[in-house]
Amino acid sequence: MEKGNKKIIRGWIAYDWANSVYNLVISSAIFPIFFDNVTKKKYATDTFGIKESEYALFAFDSEKGNVMVDYFGFNLSSSVLYSLVLSASFLLVSFLSPLLSGVADYSGSKKKFIKFFCYLGAFSCMTLFFFDANHLEWGMLSVFMASIGYWNSLVFYNAFLPEIADVKDHDRISAKGFTMGYLGSMLLLLICLGIIMGIGKEYTKYCFLLVGLWWVGFSQITYRSLPNNVYNKKPGNGVLWKGFRELRIVFKEFKKTKRLKRYLISFFFFNTGVQTVMLMATIFANKEIAWPQGSGTTGLIVAILLIQILGAIGAFTMSRISEKIGNIRTLFISVSIWIAICVFAYFIKTPFEFYILASAVGLVMGGVQAIARSTYSKFLPETTDHASYFSFYDVSEKIGIVLGTFFFGLMEYWTGSIRYSVLAVGFFFVFGLLFLLFVPKEETIQEAKIPT
Numbered sequence: 001m002e003k004g005n006k007k008i009i010r011g012w013i014a015y016d017w018a019n020s021v022y023n024l025v026i027s028s029a030i031f032p033i034f035f036d037n038v039t040k041k042k043y044a045t046d047t048f049g050i051k052e053s054e055y056a057l058f059a060f061d062s063e064k065g066n067v068m069v070d071y072f073g074f075n076l077s078s079s080v081l082y083s084l085v086l087s088a089s090f091l092l093v094s095f096l097s098p099l100l101s102g103v104a105d106y107s108g109s110k111k112k113f114i115k116f117f118c119y120l121g122a123f124s125c126m127t128l129f130f131f132d133a134n135h136l137e138w139g140m141l142s143v144f145m146a147s148i149g150y151w152n153s154l155v156f157y158n159a160f161l162p163e164i165a166d167v168k169d170h171d172r173i174s175a176k177g178f179t180m181g182y183l184g185s186m187l188l189l190l191i192c193l194g195i196i197m198g199i200g201k202e203y204t205k206y207c208f209l210l211v212g213l214w215w216v217g218f219s220q221i222t223y224r225s226l227p228n229n230v231y232n233k234k235p236g237n238g239v240l241w242k243g244f245r246e247l248r249i250v251f252k253e254f255k256k257t258k259r260l261k262r263y264l265i266s267f268f269f270f271n272t273g274v275q276t277v278m279l280m281a282t283i284f285a286n287k288e289i290a291w292p293q294g295s296g297t298t299g300l301i302v303a304i305l306l307i308q309i310l311g312a313i314g315a316f317t318m319s320r321i322s323e324k325i326g327n328i329r330t331l332f333i334s335v336s337i338w339i340a341i342c343v344f345a346y347f348i349k350t351p352f353e354f355y356i357l358a359s360a361v362g363l364v365m366g367g368v369q370a371i372a373r374s375t376y377s378k379f380l381p382e383t384t385d386h387a388s389y390f391s392f393y394d395v396s397e398k399i400g401i402v403l404g405t406f407f408f409g410l411m412e413y414w415t416g417s418i419r420y421s422v423l424a425v426g427f428f429f430v431f432g433l434l435f436l437l438f439v440p441k442e443e444t445i446q447e448a449k450i451p452t
Contacts, residue, residue, distance in 0.1 A: 008164050011225020013177045015157050018218035019118070020181030021188045021211045022150045023278075026125055029304045030192055030207050031143075032082070032282040035131075039069050039078040042133035071136055079283045079418060083409035085140045086279060087402045089147035094398040096148075097155050101391035110156040111226050117156075118219050121149020126212035129205045155394035160226060162377050171327070174374035175319035178366050182312040186305060188214055193301050250388040253381070260379045262439045263328075264396050267372055270335045270432025272400030273342070273425050274368060277361065279401070280408050284345070284418050289354050299351050303358040310362025318367030319374075327375040328439055334368040335433045342426030346419050404428060 025031065068075045076084070104110045124146035131139040165173050192207040255261065282300060291299050322330040341360050348354055376393050383389060404425065411421040 003164060003166050004169065005164065008225050008227070009173060011222050012157075012160055012164055013173070013180050014221040014225070015114070015219055016177035016181035017184035018215050018222065019121075019150060019153065019157075020185040021214050022121060022125060022146065023181075024185035024189055024304065024308065025192060025207060025211050026128070026146060027279055028282055029189055029301055030196075030204060031128065033286055033300055034204050035082060036078055036283060036286050038131070038133045039081075039136070042069075069133075069136060071140070077412065079280070079287065080409040080413055081136075081140070082143075082283060083280060083405040085143055086147060087406040087409070089144045090151065090398040090401040090405070093148055093151045094395050094402065096152060097394045097398065098388070098391040100152070101155060101159070101388045101394075104156060104159075109228075110159055111223065111228055113156045114153050114226075115219075115223060117149045117153035118215065119149070121146050121153060122212040122215040124149055124212075125215070126209050128208040131205065131208075151394075151398060155390055157222075158373060158377075158393070159390040161373070162380055164226075167378050170374040170377045171319045171322050171371065174377070175315045175367075175370040178315040178370040179312045182308045182315070182366060184214075184218070186308040186312075189301065189305060189308070193298075193305075197298065250383075251392075253383075254389065254392060257379070257381060259440045259442070260376075260381075262435065263375065263379055264392060266331075266432050266435035266439060267376065267393070268396045268400050268432075269428050269435060270331070270338065270368070271372060271397055272404040273338060273428035273432065274365065275397065275401045276404030276408055276425050276428070277338075277342075277422075278365065279405060280421070281361070284422060285354055287418055288349070289351060290349055291351055299354075303355055306355065307358050307362035307365065310359055311366035313366075314363040315366030315370040317363075318371050322371055327371055327378065328436060328441075330371055331368065331375065332433065332436050334364045334371070335429050335436065337364045338368070338429045339426050339433065342422060342429065346423040400428075 069078050069081055071081050100113060104113050124142050127142045128139070128146070131142065133139075161170060161174065188210060192204075192210065195203050195206060282304070285300055285303070289299075318330055318334065321333075337360065341357065341364075344360075345357055348357055373393075376390075380389055407424065408421040411424050412418045415421075
């Protein structure tokens with residue numbers, strides 16, 4: 001297949017436009033607020049004796065403490081429940097990803113796996129339309145399955161990058177994908193905001209239907225453009241076992257790549273911090289920021305829109321900076337800023353302070369994700385097993401998120417304050433920064449060579 005084909009690259013980028021609405025509307029903006037408010041309204045009476053007529057005042061009074069929900073007989077705060085369900089989904093993704101990537105590499109079926117998990121995630125998003133605090137078990141199952149669909153589809157999607165583009169173009173194309181993802185998700189968020197503010201908050205659940213339809217609809221551009229079975233592999237019987245064998249071979253070779261291995265350790269830590277902040281920031285702001293009465297939801301969505309705009313700018317800017325000073329130095333600067341963000345977040349209380357924080361997050365969020373993905377792609381040895389190699393990247397990311405979200409919820413459970421959770425996340429960035437110092441500049445040919 002010809003690398004650098006503009007039509008194929010545009011098709012690949014289109015999936016960022018398609019799937020990023022999940023990351024924004026479901027993971028970051030609309031659903032976390034919807035979830036927090038719906039569960040509070042249901043359980044405020046049980047926890048504090050707050051009447052439903054008094055709920056509007058209660059919902060914006062963070063001093064009253066955590067509303068406890070009943071989930072399979074366990075009493076948990078809504079934010080702890082949300083973080084633990086996400087942790088469980090990432091744990092399953094961590095198990096499935098390497099196994100299925102070996103099958104995909106052996107059989108040449110990455111595109112089929114993208115489709116399957118895309119449709120699983122999109123359908124699960126649409127079932128959130130029926131989310132009901134009286135049946136939390138079913139509602140959290142939809143959250144669980146949507147997360148699995150989104151994150152598992154990405155490992156196969158990312159694996160196409162080294163197959164469709166030359167190494168010199170990876171930073172630019174990766175950044176363009178993230179930029180288009182931010183712009184597309186921001187457009188749908190504006191539509192959702194119009195529905196909520198223009199028609200009524202009771203229509204919020206229709207946004208979840210739109211996410212699923214958007215994701216499935218625009219992903220068709222990707223499916224028409226990306227090639228099937230790039231290396232013309234011809235699988236026989238026992239695909240699952242041979243896929244596992246393929247992964248084992250790749251893992252042995254991976255251990256020999258000093259630069260790639262050390263970079264992945266650093267990525268594990270700093271990306272754990274990035275993803276935990278992205279997943280839990282809205283819950284934090286909804287609980288801890290002193291929003292004026294009745295303006296909490298609108299204020300949060302405005303802040304998230306600001307993050308999206310600056311995220312698109314940040315992804316583009318950091319790709320240009322990396323051309324000047326290199327990827328590792330660019331990541332070092334980004335991670336240092338993230339540490340400062342976590343410390344600042346511990347102290348903020350007002351909406352104005354939160355908007356300053358959101359601006360800083362936006363500038364480094366898109367950039368660090370785009371550069372992290374393209375750096376890993378650049379460091380890969382010559383191979384036809386891109387899905388297997390990217391499964392290590394994906395597993396590192398997901399296990400990190402399991403650790404991050406679980407640690408986030410555990411810190412709040414232990415201390416009774418979500419502020420300590422945010423401060424603790426900063427330590428992941430510190431470790432990521434330290435390990436970046438040990439990533440060598442070059443990879444020897446012998447260490448990176450894949451035997452034929």
